[in-house]
Amino acid sequence: MGRSQARFSAEHTARLARIELSSEQADKVQGELEKLLAFVGRIDELELDDIDPFYGSGSTEDSTRPDVLQASSPRSEILRNAPQTDGEYFLVPPVFGQQESRED
Amino acid sequence: MDLSSFSAYQLIDLLDRHELSAVDCVTYFLQRTEDRNAQWNAFMTVAQDSAMEQARTIDQRRKRGESVGRLAGLPVAIKDGICTAGIRTTAGSPMLEEFVPFYNATAVQRLLEADAILIGKTMMDEFGMGSSTENPHFGATRNPWDPERVAGGSSGGSAAAVAGGLAPLALGSDTGGSIRQPAAFCGLTGLKPTYGRVSRYGLIAYASSLEQIGPLSRSAQDAAMLMEICAGHDPNDSTSAHRDVDDYTDQLDSGIEGLRIGICRDYLTTGLAAENAEALEEALNVLQSLGAQLVDIELPHASHAVAAYYVIAPCEASANLARFDGVRYTHRAESSRLDEMYSRTRSQFFGEEVKRRILLGTFALSSGYYDQYYRKASQIRRLVKRDFDSVLADVDLLVGPTTPGSASLLGQWKDDPVSMYLADIYTVSANLAGIPALSIPCGSDANGLPIGMQLQGRPFAESTLLQVAHQFQQQTDFHTRRPE
Numbered sequence: 001m002g003r004s005q006a007r008f009s010a011e012h013t014a015r016l017a018r019i020e021l022s023s024e025q026a027d028k029v030q031g032e033l034e035k036l037l038a039f040v041g042r043i044d045e046l047e048l049d050d051i052d053p054f055y056g057s058g059s060t061e062d063s064t065r066p067d068v069l070q071a072s073s074p075r076s077e078i079l080r081n082a083p084q085t086d087g088e089y090f091l092v093p094p095v096f097g098q099q100e101s102r103e104d
Numbered sequence: 105m106d107l108s109s110f111s112a113y114q115l116i117d118l119l120d121r122h123e124l125s126a127v128d129c130v131t132y133f134l135q136r137t138e139d140r141n142a143q144w145n146a147f148m149t150v151a152q153d154s155a156m157e158q159a160r161t162i163d164q165r166r167k168r169g170e171s172v173g174r175l176a177g178l179p180v181a182i183k184d185g186i187c188t189a190g191i192r193t194t195a196g197s198p199m200l201e202e203f204v205p206f207y208n209a210t211a212v213q214r215l216l217e218a219d220a221i222l223i224g225k226t227m228m229d230e231f232g233m234g235s236s237t238e239n240p241h242f243g244a245t246r247n248p249w250d251p252e253r254v255a256g257g258s259s260g261g262s263a264a265a266v267a268g269g270l271a272p273l274a275l276g277s278d279t280g281g282s283i284r285q286p287a288a289f290c291g292l293t294g295l296k297p298t299y300g301r302v303s304r305y306g307l308i309a310y311a312s313s314l315e316q317i318g319p320l321s322r323s324a325q326d327a328a329m330l331m332e333i334c335a336g337h338d339p340n341d342s343t344s345a346h347r348d349v350d351d352y353t354d355q356l357d358s359g360i361e362g363l364r365i366g367i368c369r370d371y372l373t374t375g376l377a378a379e380n381a382e383a384l385e386e387a388l389n390v391l392q393s394l395g396a397q398l399v400d401i402e403l404p405h406a407s408h409a410v411a412a413y414y415v416i417a418p419c420e421a422s423a424n425l426a427r428f429d430g431v432r433y434t435h436r437a438e439s440s441r442l443d444e445m446y447s448r449t450r451s452q453f454f455g456e457e458v459k460r461r462i463l464l465g466t467f468a469l470s471s472g473y474y475d476q477y478y479r480k481a482s483q484i485r486r487l488v489k490r491d492f493d494s495v496l497a498d499v500d501l502l503v504g505p506t507t508p509g510s511a512s513l514l515g516q517w518k519d520d521p522v523s524m525y526l527a528d529i530y531t532v533s534a535n536l537a538g539i540p541a542l543s544i545p546c547g548s549d550a551n552g553l554p555i556g557m558q559l560q561g562r563p564f565a566e567s568t569l570l571q572v573a574h575q576f577q578q579q580t581d582f583h584t585r586r587p588e
Contacts, residue, residue: 008467017422017466018429018443019459020451029463032521036464039522042411043480046487053482054489056313056343057299057538057563063342077206083436090431093442 008033107132108269109586112178112326115272119177122166126159126177130221133179137224137270144246146255146264148184149192150224155179158221173219174333180215181271183262184225185232186317187306188212195308196228196258198241199453202434209306210341211275211317211334218333223271226261230455231425232279232310234258235524236517237286240455244514247289248587249553253511256286262320263290267587273326275334277307279315280413281506281531284543287320288506288556291545291585293573294320295327298563299538300345302331303338311420312343314413314535323583324544324573328352331566350567356574361395363572366499368403371530377509383547383555384505390579391503391572401495401502405487406533412488413532414525415468415481422465425458460521489537496539496562501569505530506543506556534560542569545582554582 010030014021021029075088084091107115107129118124134152141147162177182188185195187205194200208216216222227237227245237260238244245260247253248268255264259276263286266274276283278296287294295318302317309315319330335349367388372381392398430436430449437448454462468477495502508527517524534541539560546557559569577583 007473010463013463013467013470014447016470017462018426018447018450019454019462020444020447029460032460033463033467035522036414036460037467039525040411040415040464040477040481042408043415043477043484046405046408046484048480048483048487051483051486053479054486054536055482057489063339063346065339073206078432080206081203081434082432083430083434092431093440093445095442 008037108136110272111322112273112329113323116175116178126162126221127156129177130155130159130179130223133223133271140268140270143251144248144264144268145243146226146245146261146268146270147181147224148194148196148227148242148261151191151222154191155221155223162219162221173217174329175215176219178220178273179223179271180220181224181226181262181265181274182212182222183259183274183276184228185277185308186212186275187308188222188225191222191225193225193308194242195232196230196239196242197453197455197458199428199435200308200433205306207306209317210303210338212306214334215275226259226265226274228261229258230458231308231421232258232277232282232315233421233457233461235281235285235527236512237261238514238518246514247511249290249511250551253513253553254289256289256511258282259320260286263287263292263294266290266292266320266322269586272322273330274320275317276320277315277317278535279311280417280535281528283318283320284506284531284541284556284558285528287543288545288554289511291554291582292320292322293324293327293542293544293583294318295331295542295566295569296534296540297331297335297566298345298540300343301335301540301564301566303341303344305338305340309424311417312424313420314417324542324570324577325353325356327542328356328570328574331570345564347564352567352570355567355571358571359395360391360572360575363396363501363568364399364499365391365396366399366401366495366502368406368502368504369400370402370406371504375508375529376505377549379547379549380505380507380509380555384557387546387557387576388503390576394575394579396572399499401499403491403495403533405484405491408484409488409533409536410525410529412481412484413528413536414464415477416485416536418461418465419469419478420465422462422469425454425462428454457521485536488533492533492537492539492560500561501565501572502560504558504560506558510549510551510553510555530558539563540566540569542573544573544576545585546580547582548585554585
């Protein structure tokens with residue numbers, strides 16, 4: 001428990017989660033998450049070696065449907081909620097290019 | 105006519121007998137909402153125009169002698185995390201503040217096919233992550249029994265709407281107690297169905313292996329009716345069960361003589377407010393007087409369930425909420441770089457509690473920590489399930505508290521997530537195990553606030569829970585009590 005708390009890094013985890021944190025926010029989150037990790041640390045109290053994990057109890061039957069074409073969701077409806085489109089595609093800032101602004 | 109205290113059953117009876125038109129019924133609830141919603145903040149969005157349009161159509165169909173659905177003309181409120189075509193669906197998040205789905209959740213679609221009227225979308229904790237519906241972005245929902253107190257959460261708006269007589273019936277969703285706890289705080293009947301009993305299609309996902317859509321209602325009878333309409337396999341949700349839906353309402357009138365009810369005595373002695381324990385003891389006496397047999401049982405791993413839950417739910421949330429990245433859903437923070445656009449959008453439009461849970465889940469799933477957190481929590485989940493399996497092989501259902509105390513004061517859990525999480529102690533186990541669980545009112549505390557009693561049953565034995573609840577409600581009047 002103590003070991004894991006020492007290793008939690010708000011900055012690293014925020015990067016993985018794609019959440020931008022200012023250094024002030026990171027300090028706050030660091031403290032909050034250490035408390036939460038101490039709280040959930042109770043899971044260390046039990047002897048669990050031979051226990052199969054249980055991930056949930058959905059239907060165990062395979063679901064199949066007739067192999068026929070079905071209309072998919074209309075493109076215009078899907079795009080309607082998007083912040084930026086060209087009417088056909090979602091538009092996003094460039095993935096490549098503008099390397100000069102990159103710090104990492 | 106004061107329709108605000110009528111059950112859904114009573115309203116449908118009036119509507120069917122042409123003693124009340126759908127337009128008059130909807131007008132009544134819209135007017136009452138207009139008068140009271142500013143005080144209680146139960147609704148996020150009131151669907152005034154579409155509700156009136158639906159009502160007019162139903163009245164015309166009735167007039168023409170056409171057949172109408174089972175809920176024809178009955179207003180139903182829908183939690184705002186459940187998609188409604190053409191009606192804004194925010195999930196309580198600034199991220200989805202302007203999101204308008206183009207399809208209905210299956211549960212909503214089935215209500216519409218039964219000719220229910222969607223009267224509005226109800227307030228909730230952001231993405232269902234919370235137990236008080238004190239939404240920092242859209243305001244706190246207040247408890248109609250005492251506006252200085254919370255209505256519970258995360259389906260707090262649905263609970264306040266039904267308790268305050270703004271709607272006779274509502275849909276909520278329950279990931280760790282989010283139907284049952286607000287039902288307990290507001291004096292309602294609230295059911296979390298067995299995992300897979302109701303389709304999750306169109307429920308904005310928080311923790312997919314734990315959550316279910318279910319009713320918040322004035323009686324077990326109303327809950328049974330709603331379940332007959334909403335439950336059942338759905339090709340759009342592969343986790344929904346291929347299994348016929350029971351005739352829940354038919355079974356309500358069967359007596360409960362000889363039923364074996366398990367009581368976990370630890371629950372009655374540890375951490376439970378004295379008044380709640382007393383109310384529960386009296387309720388057990390009522391059940392015993394109806395011929396039920398009380399059996400002491402133990403759930404040895406229940407005390408570890410909350411910790412396991414607060415690993416598993418955030419892990420699933422961290423994956424489910426990855427889709428909100430500024431590309432598809434309404435809001436985007438500007439940046440010239442894609443990766444920065446993602447992280448700024450998520451930073452700006454997710455609230456504090458959501459970010460906390462995403463970070464907790466991301467960490468617990470990250471390289472080197474998966475076994476230590478997610479796997480271990482899932483092993484405890486197995487133990488919690490085994491406890492229920494073994495106990496429910498011997499008894500028909502379990503009865504215990506829904507919450508450690510009655511509704512808390514507004515602001516009581518501010519900046520103290522751990523205390524808020526601990527209040528879920530009695531409810532999260534049913535989500536971990538996937539079993540059905542129901543809360544019904546069983547008393548009042550010294551402040552006149554409702555006290556809830558929880559019934560938990562075997563997988564797909566909703567009928568037993570509803571039957572016991574209905575029989576209890578035939579003997580008691582807690583469920584007919586109203587605020588004011």
